[in-house]
């Protein structure tokens with residue numbers, strides 16, 4: 750499946766944020782979004798998910814326009830920047846609620862077994878993020894949106910998630926944004942740079958330097 754959002758025009762209080770922006774995601778591929786703070790990456794994810802209404806957009810799935818909020822179809826899931834899980838539930842309960850196998854999770858993240866009976870509020874920020882990101886990635890949907898999944902994670906955990914993402918993309922389209930650009934370059938098949946309220950496809954780290962996103 751091919752997901753495209755095109756001609757996105759977004760203003761906040763008459764301040765233009767995006768103008769004619771475009772991104773694309775495809776089953777079997779990871780799309781990486783890069784760009785400076787405030788360039789509109791989270792906003793476009795929310796627009797795609799359907800919880801933020803822009804002035805204008807065209808959303809297509811396999812070339813067919815989709816008019817209703819996509820989250821209502823149950824075919825999309827999103828890891829937002831804010832915490833997702835209720836503070837009072839245990840890790841075990843969270844896996845049960847999401848219908849995800851806790852044992853399979855521990856095969857990869859063995860250090861997380863100890864959190865089985867702990868409540869979300871008793872976990873570190875990084876531990877919460879590991880659980881939430883894994884649960885979102887494992888959901889049975891067509892497209893997964895990940896907004897800064899790596900921000901609180903140690904390098905080893907980022908490596909483990911890179912492998913999980915490669916596994917999950919086999920039957921999903923995944924869009925990811927994060928300021929850990931090295932991790933994004935490693936995990937993604939296609940990159941969009943958000944700049945001057947627009948988006949452009951970039952193919953190399955050199956282009957990111959030339960465009961002023963990365964320092965020389």
Ligand SMILES: Nc1ncnc2c1ncn2[C@@H]1O[C@H](COP(=O)(O)OP(=O)(O)OP(=O)(O)O)[C@@H](O)[C@H]1O
Nearest residue numbers: 761762766784785786787788789790791792793943
């Ligand atoms: N609810 C809102 N009301 C007003 N302005 C907003 C709102 N949400 C976002 N903005 C503004 O829109 C711009 C784009 O924000 P967005 O969160 O999409 O950027 P981003 O690229 O994800 O940034 P970062 O990398 O810092 O998370 C910013 O200038 C932000 O201040």
